[in-house]
């Protein structure tokens with residue numbers, strides 16, 4: 001009877017644990033910045049799933065420790081050694097199989113959501129026909145299979161600024177995206193690795209010189225966001241951010257028409273800081289790469305394609 005009550009207690013505890021850890025997993029959605037893309041929703045599902053699992057494990061372990069302390073305390077003045085339990089095959093199978101299944105489940109969930117994201121796709125990574133094949137051939141092969149998208153915007157990044165080229169050759173230092181439309185960002189880096197990262201998009205993509213890397217994103221929330229460089233790219237790395245606007249399609253087109261008439265401003269904070277006169281009598285700063293002057297994406301593309 002006592003054994004039955006014990007099992008009932010454990011079953012009840014596991015049920016409560018499942019409910020509580022699921023609830024904690026649901027809270028995880030509020031810990032992240034706003035979800036601004038369809039992809040972000042999927043990433044947050046994965047995050048919430050991982051938080052629920054983590055909560056279940058930690059609460060389960062703490063619960064067992066509290067239970068042991070409460071029900072298996074040594075009586076007062078009992079300093080004898082505990083029962084030397086040595087090896088329990090069932091227990092060993094249990095604590096080996098359980099984490100194995102858990103890790104496989106997490107891996108499957110992660111891969112599943114990555115496949116659903118369909119942002120870059122493994123295609124770009126696993127298409128290596130022969131390891132010795134030259135980069136150029138590989139790069140050519142990859143860019144032949146662009147991901148389906150309604151709009152394509154070229155992203156040019158260099159030390160230390162972002163510039164974008166839209167359809168009709170409109171260029172800008174700002175990223176404008178039409179809401180609810182799958183947009184392909186075709187990214188080119190000029191000299192070093194930079195990282196495309198918008199927290200609200202939950203997407204991060206390294207941009208490697210000599211490679212055309214495209215990222216497909218579906219913005220779902222109108223608003224203004226910040227694009228930050230996620231890869232340290234030298235002295236003025238901290239200046240490598242720019243504004244991202246997700247807007248209704250008609251407003252996006254209005255902006256495109258307006259931007260077509262305005263030449264791209266030569267905003268380059270790095271150049272400004274680099275060229276400012278020294279404030280002290282003697283040189284205090286370390287040697288650094290001189291930031292390249294701001295250029296139109298067309299000029300950068302000419303450079304990028306020349307280098308590759």
Ligand SMILES: [Cu+2]
Pocket residue numbers: 158159160193194195229231232233237240
């Ligand atoms: Cu950078």
